[in-house]
Each structure stands twice: as C-alpha cells, then as structure tokens.
Amino acid sequence: MPELSYLEAIRSGLLAEMRDDPSVYVFGEDVALGGPFGVTQGIAEELGSHRVVNTPISEGTVMGVAIGAALSGLRPVVEIMFVDFITLAMDQLVNHAAKLHYMSGGQLRVPLTVRVQCGVQGNMGAHHSQSLESWFLHVPGLKVVMPSNPADADSLMRDAIRDDNPVLFVEHRGLYFTRAEVPEGGSGRAMDRAAVLRSGTDVTVAAVSRMVAPAREAAEALAAEGISVEVVDLRSLVPLDVETLVNSVRKTSRLIVVHEAVEQGGVGAEVAARVQEQALYYLDSPILRVAAPNAPVPCAPPLENFFVPDKERVVAAVHRTLASQPA
Amino acid sequence: MNFDTAWKAGIQGRSGAENMKAAKQGSAKPATRHDDSSELLSLLRHMWVIRAFEEKVSALYAAREIVGLLHLGIGQEAVAVGVCGLLDTDDLVYGGHRSHGHAIAKGADPNRLMAELAGRFTGYCRGKGGSMHIVAAEAGFVTASGVVGGTVPLALGAAFAAREKGAGRVAVVFFGDGAGQTGPFHESLNIASLWQLPVIFVCENNGYAEFTPLSAHTKVERLAQHANTYGIPGATVDGNDILAVRKAMGRAVDNARAGKGPTFVECLTYRLRGHYEGDPGKYRELSQLADWKKKDPIARFTRVLKRRRAASAGDFEKAESDARALVDAAAEFALSSPWPEPEETATQVCA
Incomplete structure (x- = not known):
C-alpha cells in the first residue's frame, strides 16, 4: 500500500474518478495551477485543461455554474478555497443545489461535489480559519463528509463524486501533510458510516x-x-x-x-x-x-x-x- | 419547432414524453429566417395560450382554488414566445419567479403546469415546487426560481455542459430588470464572456423591481449597457413587439450555435398585473397602465397579422377560443387531480 499525504489522497480519489468518468470536471480559483495547496496539481496536464477550469473570484456564480452543469449531466467538483468564503455561495448551495431534486418532484438531480478546506492552521485569523460544517446539517438535501485521514480522504472523495446529490467535502488544512497508507483503488465505501x-x-x-x-x-x-x-x-x-x-x-x-x-x-x-x-x-x-x-x-x-x-x-x-x- | 407540437400535445392530451419525441424529429433550423403565415399564426396562438392560462390562474386564485404567491406575466407574452419559438426542446431554458409563460412557451404541458400551481400530485413537481419553482425537464424548461437573478449562473452551467458535449445546444435565461443589480448577474456576464459560452441573457425589463421603478435602483437606464461593459453583444428591443424580439433572438441563437458566444437581449415590456396577485399596485399610475394596455402585445401582433393578411378573422378568433378551451381543460385536469399524500412530504429529499 502506498503511503500518501492527506492532500495527495484527495488528489488520488479525484483523479481516479476523473480518469474513470469524462463527465467529472473541476472548477475553482487557481485550480489549473494546482490550487493554493496543490491538491489539483498535474490533473490539467494529464486530462486536459478543459477538465480543470480556472474561475474568477466569483464564488456564488461559480457554484451556480457547477450546479447548472450538474443539471446538464456533468459531475462537477467545485473548490471553494477556504470554507469562510462559502458564505458567498450559500444562496446557490442552499436554495438550488440542495432543493432542486425535491422541488422538481425528482425530475432533476444535482451530482455535485463541493471541496472546501477549513480549520485553524497558521494564524490566519477569523476569515481563513473557521469550521462551518454545522450550517449545512440544517439544510435537507445536502450531504456533509469530513475525512480525518488519507485513506478516508481518498475513499470519501470517490464516494462524493459518485453520489447523485450535492456533497460538501470538508478538508482540514492542518491535515494536508499528515501521511498514512492508502489502499490502491480506494478502501471501499466510507460515506454514511462512522x-x-x-x-x-x-x-x-x-x-x-x-x-x-x-x-x-x-x-x-x-x-x-x-x-x-x-x-x-x-x-x-x-x-x-x-x-x-x-x-x-x-x-x-x-x-x-x-x-x-x-x-x-x-x-x-x-x-x-x-x-x-x-x-x-x-x-x-x-x-x-x-x-x-x-x-x-x-x-x-x-x-x-x-x-x-x-x-x-x-x-x-x-x-x-x-x-x-x-x- | 416544439411549439406546434406542444400546442397539439395539449389539445390531443399527449404525454410530455411523446411531445418531446415528436419535437425531436425536426432538426435544428437556422433561427434567422423569414416567417411564413402559418408560423406567424402559431406564434399568436401560443401568446394566447399563455394569456388564457394566466387569466385562468388569476381567476382560480381569486376563487381560492389556487393558493400561494403568484407572479403573473400578463402583458409580457411576446418575450416568452418570441424567445422560445426559436429554440428546440434540447435547448435549455431557465426562468425566474414570473415564469409560467416561459415554461408554456418552451413546450410545458399546460395540464401538468396548472396541476403544479394547484398543488396536485399530477403536477410537474408533484406539488412540491409550486408557481415559483416550476420544472418541466421534458420540455427543456430546467427550472424557475424564487431567488431574483438566481438562475443566471445556472444557465451558464447548462451552456458550459452544452459546449463540452458539442451538440450545438444553447442555454437561455429569463430575468427581470431587478436582477440587474445583483452580484451574480455581473459575475455571470463576466464569466459568460470570458468563456464565450453559448448562453443568451433575456432581460424582461418591465420597469419595476417589485414595487420600485428601475430609476430608483440604478442610474443605468438600459440593462443592455452592462453587456457592453463585459464585451457581450447586446440589444434593447421593444419587448411588446414579438417580431422585434424574434429578430434579435434569431441572431443571438445563430451566434450561440455557431460558437460565437453569448448575447444579451433586453426586452422593454410591462406587466399588466401587479407584482404578485393581490398587489394593490399603488406605486403605479393608472394612466401608465392604460398606455401600456394600448401596447398589449397580443392585440398589436393581431393588428400586424391583419395588415399582412396573414390569417382570416376566423383564425384570430379561433386562436383565442382554442387557447381558452385548452386552459379550461387544464384547470379541470388540475382541480380534479388528487392532492399529494402527506407521507410525500419528506420523500425525494435525496436522489
């Protein structure tokens, strides 16, 4: 079993799904360059820059774009650079992503993964350090996962992308460089289970x-x-x-x-x-x-x-x- | 043209899926072209269906047969029909809170739409959506939304997916002048331009954002000016002149299909009803309402067709009476349909 950092394991899960399914696209600020922490490093080179879409700093609209793309059959993965900025995308996430399957009486599906990193690490202060996951527990229609280790990061990423619902995938910045063994091909379904x-x-x-x-x-x-x-x-x-x-x-x-x-x-x-x-x-x-x-x-x-x-x-x-x- | 198919589907009671299948048999034609008389008459018929539908909704609301928060687009039918008449079923349309007409114009089944407004299980959304959250996926009407400007980014996503799939499909989003002051509107214009997406922004500028005139919300008189800022071709047209809407829209659709990016079409129009049903409307002068009634898009287009001798007097009467019969049948279907069972409340929360 290879030993991977938490960050590399997220990439491993993401890349596995992207190789497997051409409808998986990544959207986010700086993602084509790997993002600020390097999670998406090398994906554009391997799978084409059209699959890893750099966006302007327009979180609300980018979330909406990803939801619209999901409604049209893609399986987008959106990166919100810090969970603190998900405030800007709350309308789209709460009013559209979470509710469209229900409000449409099952006509629509939103297979969307939202990657966010959270938490205290590096004295960044109140706008780059929060943990806001509990807000999303209060919105029926959203799923929320928070991996604590590389093996779960890899498996939960695969599960989140395959899920037909919007899933908030919450990473902790303080875990990015922790290392552990990660089974090749994932360790099986981790979602829904403690x-x-x-x-x-x-x-x-x-x-x-x-x-x-x-x-x-x-x-x-x-x-x-x-x-x-x-x-x-x-x-x-x-x-x-x-x-x-x-x-x-x-x-x-x-x-x-x-x-x-x-x-x-x-x-x-x-x-x-x-x-x-x-x-x-x-x-x-x-x-x-x-x-x-x-x-x-x-x-x-x-x-x-x-x-x-x-x-x-x-x-x-x-x-x-x-x-x-x-x- | 899914238009006539939808019309016939409504009359003949065909299912939406059959409707879509029939519509798919015709391939995408260039949107810019001269219209023959039968096509023009068909546009009039569809405007009448929307008008009759919304007048029926208004009456049912007054009779408490339909409840909820209803926003009617009576007076704005030329925009809905002028725009959607140039689209195929596979083109994706997004609306807003005032979108009954958009859905009908895109080919939604009036029966299922009326049933949805009446909260019945036979409605498009099984009664879970309601007036502001209509979805008629089979007709390519993806969704309305209760959030002003909320669907503008969604349409970009549809356009992105359409471009990646390479099928030449376009996405269209309807929104009002009130959406022009939201953040996502500006972000969306920027991204659509940056990525050259096949999306068409259709602004129904009816002069009022809820109860307040546009002049009290912005110094920008014409919303199409914003398109200019972001490098998007834009036009402002008389939104009560269906042929003017159709002309601007034809160019926009052709450009989007040809990979030439987005277009912004601002349609100047007026809602002849309040912001919502029950709105006392004290913020508008009665004289203003009277002036706009003279510009009623259906009466105007009827005059145009008469001048062109495009149809007989009988055709005009039939357009209205057929529409009213269709809508009466839709109301009967809706009101005789079962309510959803309470146990449905927490179903379909997750896919």
Whole structure:
C-alpha cells in the first residue's frame, strides 16, 4: 500500500474518478495551477485543461455554474478555497443545489461535489480559519463528509463524486501533510458510516476531522490510567451514523463529542440529541462537548492555541464524565 | 419547432414524453429566417395560450382554488414566445419567479403546469415546487426560481455542459430588470464572456423591481449597457413587439450555435398585473397602465397579422377560443387531480 499525504489522497480519489468518468470536471480559483495547496496539481496536464477550469473570484456564480452543469449531466467538483468564503455561495448551495431534486418532484438531480478546506492552521485569523460544517446539517438535501485521514480522504472523495446529490467535502488544512497508507483503488465505501478507530469500554469519544488525532492521543494517555476509551471517527455528518454511536454508548454509557467548530449549534449538539433519543437510559452521565469557545477564531498564537481543543481538554472531559454519577 | 407540437400535445392530451419525441424529429433550423403565415399564426396562438392560462390562474386564485404567491406575466407574452419559438426542446431554458409563460412557451404541458400551481400530485413537481419553482425537464424548461437573478449562473452551467458535449445546444435565461443589480448577474456576464459560452441573457425589463421603478435602483437606464461593459453583444428591443424580439433572438441563437458566444437581449415590456396577485399596485399610475394596455402585445401582433393578411378573422378568433378551451381543460385536469399524500412530504429529499 502506498503511503500518501492527506492532500495527495484527495488528489488520488479525484483523479481516479476523473480518469474513470469524462463527465467529472473541476472548477475553482487557481485550480489549473494546482490550487493554493496543490491538491489539483498535474490533473490539467494529464486530462486536459478543459477538465480543470480556472474561475474568477466569483464564488456564488461559480457554484451556480457547477450546479447548472450538474443539471446538464456533468459531475462537477467545485473548490471553494477556504470554507469562510462559502458564505458567498450559500444562496446557490442552499436554495438550488440542495432543493432542486425535491422541488422538481425528482425530475432533476444535482451530482455535485463541493471541496472546501477549513480549520485553524497558521494564524490566519477569523476569515481563513473557521469550521462551518454545522450550517449545512440544517439544510435537507445536502450531504456533509469530513475525512480525518488519507485513506478516508481518498475513499470519501470517490464516494462524493459518485453520489447523485450535492456533497460538501470538508478538508482540514492542518491535515494536508499528515501521511498514512492508502489502499490502491480506494478502501471501499466510507460515506454514511462512522468508523470505530479504537475499541473501549468506559467512555466513547466521537470526534470530527482533525479532532480525531487528539481524541486518539487522549485515549492512549488514559489507557495508562486504566481508563478504556472507544474512539469513533464520525466521517459523515449527513447522513449521521447514529447506529454506530448508539451501539458504542450502550457499551460505554458515556459520550463525549469533540469538534474544532465552536460549541454553540455545532455537530456535538446534533449528536447529543440523536443519541439520547435512542440511548438515554444507557447513559450514566450527561453527554459532553469538547469544542472551540464561542468566539470568532483569533489570530495571535496564544489565543489561537487556546481556541483549538487538544488532548488535554479531551482527557479533562473524560475525567469529568467519569466523576459524574447518577444521583 | 416544439411549439406546434406542444400546442397539439395539449389539445390531443399527449404525454410530455411523446411531445418531446415528436419535437425531436425536426432538426435544428437556422433561427434567422423569414416567417411564413402559418408560423406567424402559431406564434399568436401560443401568446394566447399563455394569456388564457394566466387569466385562468388569476381567476382560480381569486376563487381560492389556487393558493400561494403568484407572479403573473400578463402583458409580457411576446418575450416568452418570441424567445422560445426559436429554440428546440434540447435547448435549455431557465426562468425566474414570473415564469409560467416561459415554461408554456418552451413546450410545458399546460395540464401538468396548472396541476403544479394547484398543488396536485399530477403536477410537474408533484406539488412540491409550486408557481415559483416550476420544472418541466421534458420540455427543456430546467427550472424557475424564487431567488431574483438566481438562475443566471445556472444557465451558464447548462451552456458550459452544452459546449463540452458539442451538440450545438444553447442555454437561455429569463430575468427581470431587478436582477440587474445583483452580484451574480455581473459575475455571470463576466464569466459568460470570458468563456464565450453559448448562453443568451433575456432581460424582461418591465420597469419595476417589485414595487420600485428601475430609476430608483440604478442610474443605468438600459440593462443592455452592462453587456457592453463585459464585451457581450447586446440589444434593447421593444419587448411588446414579438417580431422585434424574434429578430434579435434569431441572431443571438445563430451566434450561440455557431460558437460565437453569448448575447444579451433586453426586452422593454410591462406587466399588466401587479407584482404578485393581490398587489394593490399603488406605486403605479393608472394612466401608465392604460398606455401600456394600448401596447398589449397580443392585440398589436393581431393588428400586424391583419395588415399582412396573414390569417382570416376566423383564425384570430379561433386562436383565442382554442387557447381558452385548452386552459379550461387544464384547470379541470388540475382541480380534479388528487392532492399529494402527506407521507410525500419528506420523500425525494435525496436522489
């Protein structure tokens, strides 16, 4: 199995689909040159510049162009350079991409993949560091995936492109250069399913994207204290794999959700609501969230470091949940 | 010409798929050409279908048989028919919130369209879309939208795909003067020009963006001036003169099919009804309305045809009475159709 960086794995999935299906096109700012991080590097050279379309800085219209192309039988992949700028494309994504299949009574389909990168990395401040994925949970008709590792990045990219619905593929900039083995030809369907990365019996820690790493580190550290943590990588936020979470909670009776997005209205809230609906009586303590403080992302290193949840914060949450007992 | 096929399909009750198949039998003709008398009469008939359809919708709305937020294009029929009459079924049309006429002109089945407005399961969208979200995919009417200017970028995507497929198809988008002040409108003109896409921008400048005259929204009097800025050929025509619309549109379609890029056609027109049904319309002078009624596109075109002796008095009467009969049948079909079951509410959310 080749070892690839997360960034190379995204390209690997994308390129595999583009080679396989001539209707897959890439649209975005600077994409013909590889984009700012090099994800689309070399694709235009291999498959032709007509398949990798550089666009002006017109996010809203470019999203609309891709939706229109999808309605006409192409399978476009749009790159929004930073998720912060998806605000400019919200109308097209929310009012057209998400709704046209439904509003048309099934006459139309929007097989669209939207690549966005998110998260805190490199002191870029509040307009280049946000995690906005939870907004899209509130829009029926959109799917949302967030790979945490190269193998999932490769597989989820393939799944997203093959899906007949608009899929938001959320990359974390801080993961781009992390490396791991990626099975050739993909590792099978990853969409719709959470992954249990570490089996445990005392606490379930469900994490998203880059927060999977501190969750695993915390589990490792806690094992030395004799605490057994089950780590679940959510991978897909819409649809959410509630079954895997409920099965885990039935075993551990305690749940902590970890994400880099701010706490209020985040994925953790949805996970907590859905899990308690099915597993409240299995729980021994309240479901906790480890998330960013309810603030815009700051720029200065000490502030930014404090903003992002880390291993210590996960460990503290595990101690807190274990100390909490039913009255 | 899908036009006559659609007309016959409506009368004979053929399905939309048959309608499309029949339309495909004729190959794409050059859009710029002289019209013979039968073709001209056919244009008049189609304007009458739209007029009769919307008058029926207005009456059904007043009778509470149709609910919702309805925007009628009565008075603007020459644009819809002038534009769509030059397109084939495979050419893709996008509309806006005032698009019943565009869909009919493109060949949508009046029965299924009326059923959609009435919220019935037999409607094009099973009642999930409604007046502002019409989709008649089989006729090449891709979608309307409740967002002003929202479909302009979508049409670029259709044009991009058409160009990549190399089938000589064109995309057309209808929008109003109000869309001319949105960001995506300007971004779209820029991209269409930059990529030389086979898209035709049809601006129905009816002088009012909702309740406010154009002069209160922009210093730019003619929307076609924007086309000039972005290097797109543009023309402003009398939108109540169907032959003027058809002439400008013919050039635009020929250019787009020949790979010569986009065109902007601004059609000056006027809606004879309010912004929406129920709009008291206090922002407009009655004298202005009266002036525009004199320029009614159907009456005007009828006068032209009479002058040219293109049809008999009986033909003119029949054009209207056939249209009204067709629309009465559509209303009956719609109102006798079943409502969607409540269980349908959360179906088709994902493909």
